[in-house]
Amino acid sequence: MSESPPRSDSQTFRRAFKDLRDGFDQRELWLSLGWQDIKQRYRRSVIGPFWITIATGVQATAIGILYAALLDMPLDEFLPYVTVGLIVWNLINASIIEGSEVFVANEGLIKQLPSALSVHVYRLVWRQLLFFAHNLVIYVVMVLAFAVWKDLSWASLAAIPAIALIVLNALWVSIVFGIFATRYRDIAPILSSMTLLLFVLTPIMWTTQSLEAQGGAVRDRAKIAELNPLFHYLDIVRAPMIGQPQQMYHWYIVIAITVVGWAVALLALRKYRARVPYWV
DSSP: OOOOOOOOOGGHHHHHHHHHHHHHHTHHHHHHHHHHHHHHHHHOOSSTTTTHHHHHHHHHHHHOOOOOHTTTOOHHHEEEOOOHHHHHHHHHHHHHHHHHHHHHHHHHHHHOOOOOHHHHHHHHHHHHHHHHHHHHHHHHHHHHHHTTGGOGGGGGHHHHHHHHHEEEEEEHHHHHHHHHHHHOTHHHHHHHHHHHHHHHTTTTTHHHHHHTTOOOHHHHHGGGGSSSHHHHHHHHHHHHTTTTOTTTTTHHHHHHHHHHHHHHHHHHHHHHGHHHHHHH
């Protein structure tokens, strides 16, 4: 009776974990590449990546003033809500959109540079963290200008592990969408359209409290927002940063999605990691 052929070593969880570990060990490479991405993007610009900060600040101010009037909410409460929401959303949105193109965009390096596949994912997330750090300047200004600091407490430090969770999710999202969007190029434009839809459905420009205050059918529809997983990601970061109370179930949902997401990412790395260089 003939024995079945041994499984290829390239399609094992050991190699998947090794890729993640080797990629992290090459942090000097992706830290440098991520920083160079920003310098190259804003080459010869006087204020460099702070253009992203200015654009986000202008967008938050415009949306805050308009929707505060439409929803009949105090500007000093609504503008911080919108501002932090946009800052966090930019990080989430980039993880999805750019994550789906992470391997296609690095075709040359993948074919020429013998490095772990995860290097390109770490580079992407690191670059987005740098943009996030620049945008935090807006948050500091807002905290001082609208006296948000009066509402902050030790509980506001929960924003730190919340951001760490966002980063962990950005990694698995980039791995999963990056691998499958490399094989099926239609996935990237589909994700781009979906994130635009999710932006509207996620409470960034509106609040669930304002809908619930209207009562009736509108109040019931406000509960539908909780079916959107990005709502929970947003809440675990935004609520502590603006001193709002928070319920623990948001954390449970995000942690559960993180565990499931990483399980899918490891399966994708195990099965398709070796094929990505042929797909790009």
